[in-house]
């Protein structure tokens with residue numbers, strides 16, 4: 891089997907593709923932290939996009955990563971899903 895000489899190409903900075911993603915355009919509902927003290931840290935493991943963090947300062951959602959699936963609100967108290975857009979339907 892011949893070894894191919896593949897070109898060496900530069901890769902992006904770590905996290906560059908993640909930073910470029912913006913799920914806000916397809917999100918219908920978004921999670922809002924209503925009571926940070928009640929948020930179960932286990933939601934950081936349930937979130938499929940790694941969009942929610944919980945530390946000693948409280949819970950925080952990275953809306954650039956969140957796609958609005960609602961798993962975090964289903965699995966923990968202190969998080970409520972609210973409509974992303976509250977204006978008239980069909981008008982953007």
Ligand code: SF4
Pocket residue numbers: 920921936937938939940941942951955956957958959960961962963
């Ligand atoms: S709604 Fe889904 S994607 Fe967004 S923070 Fe919660 S679990 Fe993660």
